[in-house]
Amino acid sequence: MEGNKRDSNSFNIKLNTHDNKIVEKIHNFISRNDIESIFDIHTHSWKRNHLIKKYEPPEEKIQPSMPATTTFFEYECEKHFEDAHVIFPETIKYKFASFGIPFNFYDVKENNIYILKKSQELGLIPFAVVKRDDTVDILNEYAKLFAGFKPYFALTSFDVENMKLKDYLTLSQMEVADSKELPIILHVHKNNFENLREIKRNCDNFQNLKIILAHMGLSFSYSEFRLVMKLVKENNNIFLDTSVCADPIIFRSCIKELGPGRLIYGSDNPFAFIFGKQQSLGLFFKWRLIPKKYRRNAWLLTERNYPWQINDLKNLIQGWTLKNWRNTMTYLILDQFNALIKAIDYCKEKKIMVKEDIKAIFFQNGKTIIGPKFV
Numbered sequence: 001m002e003g004n005k006r007d008s009n010s011f012n013i014k015l016n017t018h019d020n021k022i023v024e025k026i027h028n029f030i031s032r033n034d035i036e037s038i039f040d041i042h043t044h045s046w047k048r049n050h051l052i053k054k055y056e057p058p059e060e061k062i063q064p065s066m067p068a069t070t071t072f073f074e075y076e077c078e079k080h081f082e083d084a085h086v087i088f089p090e091t092i093k094y095k096f097a098s099f100g101i102p103f104n105f106y107d108v109k110e111n112n113i114y115i116l117k118k119s120q121e122l123g124l125i126p127f128a129v130v131k132r133d134d135t136v137d138i139l140n141e142y143a144k145l146f147a148g149f150k151p152y153f154a155l156t157s158f159d160v161e162n163m164k165l166k167d168y169l170t171l172s173q174m175e176v177a178d179s180k181e182l183p184i185i186l187h188v189h190k191n192n193f194e195n196l197r198e199i200k201r202n203c204d205n206f207q208n209l210k211i212i213l214a215h216m217g218l219s220f221s222y223s224e225f226r227l228v229m230k231l232v233k234e235n236n237n238i239f240l241d242t243s244v245c246a247d248p249i250i251f252r253s254c255i256k257e258l259g260p261g262r263l264i265y266g267s268d269n270p271f272a273f274i275f276g277k278q279q280s281l282g283l284f285f286k287w288r289l290i291p292k293k294y295r296r297n298a299w300l301l302t303e304r305n306y307p308w309q310i311n312d313l314k315n316l317i318q319g320w321t322l323k324n325w326r327n328t329m330t331y332l333i334l335d336q337f338n339a340l341i342k343a344i345d346y347c348k349e350k351k352i353m354v355k356e357d358i359k360a361i362f363f364q365n366g367k368t369i370i371g372p373k374f375v
């Protein structure tokens with residue numbers, strides 16, 4: 001019954017009672033913090049005809065069900081306005097950065113052209129999806145037209161285990177981004193010391209290079225985020241987007257340790273309209289009491305089965321988790337907002353941040369990083 005209600009293929013958002021409670025909370029949060037504008041730095045848009053071939057899993061272990069091919073057949077730029085206002089009050093001025101879908105079974109170039117055209121029409125901030133074999137000339141051309149770069153590991157391969165950061169974040173991309181002062185939004189293929197240290201090293205080498213780590217640096221647990229914080233702290237040109245993170249402890253630590261200026265609101269829509277639940281052990285506050293080997297464990301469970309679900313601990317407390325959390329599942333964007341509100345309310349109460357800092361997370365921080373191309 002539930003599945004039919006939220007049929008992801010037709011992609012009509014239908015809020016249930018639990019979802020509506022969160023939406024009410026969001027409206028309340030927006031009004032008591034005088035938030036008038038929201039800028040979302042992380043959204044994807046594409047047309048059906050950008051799909052050039054059927055997704056073929058390169059290896060047996062990788063399951064074929066990618067949401068882009070099985071769920072969202074297309075998601076046009078205009079739809080973001082419509083769907084954002086299911087969650088935000090009508091009075092909110094909503095703006096977003098837009099990029100294509102970064103998979104090699106899509107025509108990246110055509111998708112980029114579409115993004116550019118729609119951005120001019122609708123007043124969006126266009127990011128170019130860039131590939132590892134893009135030459136400096138191509139990148140320079142993109143730099144004239146777009147406001148940022150979006151490289152992605154899956155454009156190379158899905159073999160996360162054997163991948164290196166430089167396989168998809170190339171020297172040419174960084175050189176051009178540095179000289180033209182364009183930010184790079186980066187979904188690191190793996191949250192580990194090696195990758196994060198390399199990002200920091202790149203930012204040390206290129207003075208103007210600004211990197212926005214998507215998904216809070218791919219942190220799903222506090223333990224993973226600690227690693228991110230350590231390196232982000234050492235370079236002021238590394239930022240974090242809030243997308244698909246739903247752990248208040250991560251947001252809270254970010255604001256406390258790095259300052260609210262590093263945090264940029266991002267949703268990862270339309271993927272944040274997937275129904276699920278993200279949870280980590282960090283929520284229990286007694287992080288230090290958790291045995292080390294479980295500290296990095298987190299869940300990202302979705303109502304439909306996707307291969308990128310994280311369910312490390314499923315076997316440990318499977319019964320409890322699945323039975324109880326099924327009722328608390330919601331659209332990932334609502335889950336995320338719930339966590340943001342919790343963290344921000346806490347920091348406000350502790351006088352770690354003021355209203356202006358809060359408003360900046362949802363607008364000014366993103367605007368600042370885009371620079372003069374923010375129109």
Ligand SMILES: [Zn+2]
Nearest residue numbers: 042044268271
């Ligand atoms: Zn994304």
